[in-house]
Amino acid sequence: MPHEHRFLHVNALVVGESGLGKTTFTMNLHQDFQGPDFKLWPHDGAETSMASFKADPDSLCMHLPKAVATESGDWVMWHMQDTPGHGNIDDTEHMNMIINHIRSKKYLQYEMERQLLQGMEPQGNRLCEARDDHLYDVAFYFIPPHRFKPADLEYIRRLSQEVTVVLVCAKADCMTMDERRDFQMGIRDRMINSMLHDLMLNRPCHDLWRCLLACAAAMMFSHLCHACVN
Template sequence: MATAGVENLVTLLSQREAPSKVNNKAEKELKTFDPKYSVGIDVLPLQTQNLKAKNGDVFNLLLVGESGLGKTTFVNTLFGTSLLPSVWHNVEEITPNVKFDKTTSIVRHTAHLTEDDFNLDFTVIDTPGFGDFVDNSFGFVPITNYIDDQLRLYMFQEEQPNRTKLKDNRVHACLYFIKPTSKGLSPLDIEALKHISNRVNLIPIISKADSLTHNELKELKKTIKEIVEVQNIKICEFIEDEEVKKDILKNIPYSIIGSESVVINEDNNTTIRGRKYKWGIAEVENEKHCDFIKLRDTLMAKNMVDLISSTESYYESCRNKLAKTRIKQARDTLEDNESIKHLNFDDPDKNGLQNQKILSKFNKPFVDELVIEWSPIFIQQQLTQKKKFTQIVQFEEKKFKDWKKALFAKQSTFNGEIEEIHQQIKSLNNSITLLKHPIKDGEDEQVDVGELTDGEGENDEIFDLSKKSENLNIDDE
């Protein structure tokens, strides 16, 4: 009986396992595709490419450098057209009394470019008269503020219910123009490069390379590389592909020549973009003359996607940090708000979607006030005002002490004069008394003045100023 029961159990189990084996076989058969049969997955890359070409992309390039280093000329040379208005336009038309005004604010120039059915919104951000002021201690602050503001603005745009009009003004790359001098980098350049490189993909370039000889340019590049390494200036820090980063580091600083016009090469009777001199032609697209082609490939042909995607990754880290900062600041600023008291401020991730309550309360106006408090210019102004206030207090305290010392000196002088007058009065009182009551022979010369007066006290009231002098006493502190 027992043996039959076990056999029945084994039979039942085998029957249960049988369909499973059949199903596994069917699955294996389903996983085997006919090589000639096309599902359509192979065309997904083409669909993605067409969709990307239709929607286009955005690239924002920041140009930083002192006035007169050819930033506008470089952009126009890069695209082979007058994308930006040139200050030399009026000179070429021989217009008299031309004024060259310095840029006083950050200016954006946007162009819609189309090539092979791909649309690109290319924006160039020109900087203020960088380095043109007497005191350039915080000359980099307007630039770093702009970079940070665009990241915060994009974050607040993403928090809005309607994001169809979301505009991306985040800076993807920064070209820093360096003067073609043998000194390398100035203190202003070093300070600016440090702060900018922490916020955006930084690429230093030497402008007007045709003003240097080959040996001078080679030596200048070597000097700048050494300074960049010693000062720990980060070049394209946010690019994740190490091979791409190494390739860029190998070529920095790029040397460029800018020219918006073409010249005729008399050797082969061809037109080229460059500058014509007595000794020859400095060609823009000749790698023996400058690194313009390498820089153009880095920005456009090879690494634009890397620059855009790395900026996106950096933005995500900034968004995470700013969100947590807003939550922590809300705990202190909005501590009386009952709707957020129960939330976990130490570990915001545990709040889930409840964090949106905090973020909606601690919104852009609160963040703007916080940014002002963090501004190095504001901090420096605070320290300056505190120093001035301390100097004013010290000056007033010294002035008060000097006044008090002079007052005590006058009091001492007055008290001495009062004492002297008092002695004169006493002497006069004695003389008056002696005149009224002459001393008889044998009497003591000591006379009680109070007893010898006529009883009316007229002399005391008129001459005794000792009581009045008590009112002039000035107590010390």
């Protein structure tokens, strides 16, 4: 029986401070994957305003053409959601805006699946025609070189409760290999210490096993993706 090829949707969110090259990173990443002649649309990254995101987040989402990227020959479609950078506004406001956006996608996915189970045609969003999965698979959180602020740690902590987070060290070409390694280890240690502190403070436990699980989760969560963004 011939294999029935599927359309796999990968939804990614790009988050971080202003001026770190989030859109440039996204464009360079996919141009490298697809080849030098590959062109992205519709957002050129010239301006990612807060007003545009609040009014219509989908206007800042790059929908890439399908590509065969699995051994089975299934089609993969990437959706890269750009977001306005924080730093020039209150971080708490920005954090709540992004988290509410992620939760709205979860609700949209729930409604779509509910309607499908009831034999109804999904309604209420123009992307339903092109996407059968609205949940975010990953969030790329950009951090500046040589600096990891307490606000970043809190942002990542809250964001990781909603979606898998991968840290990206922007403009990492300004660091030596030793500096990159030390920076990565420092971030990992701070994240582990923060997670253990929260565990002991908010959910008191008396067995070592839960602490070890927290450490293991933090180690996995603190994977640092070095990217050179010009």
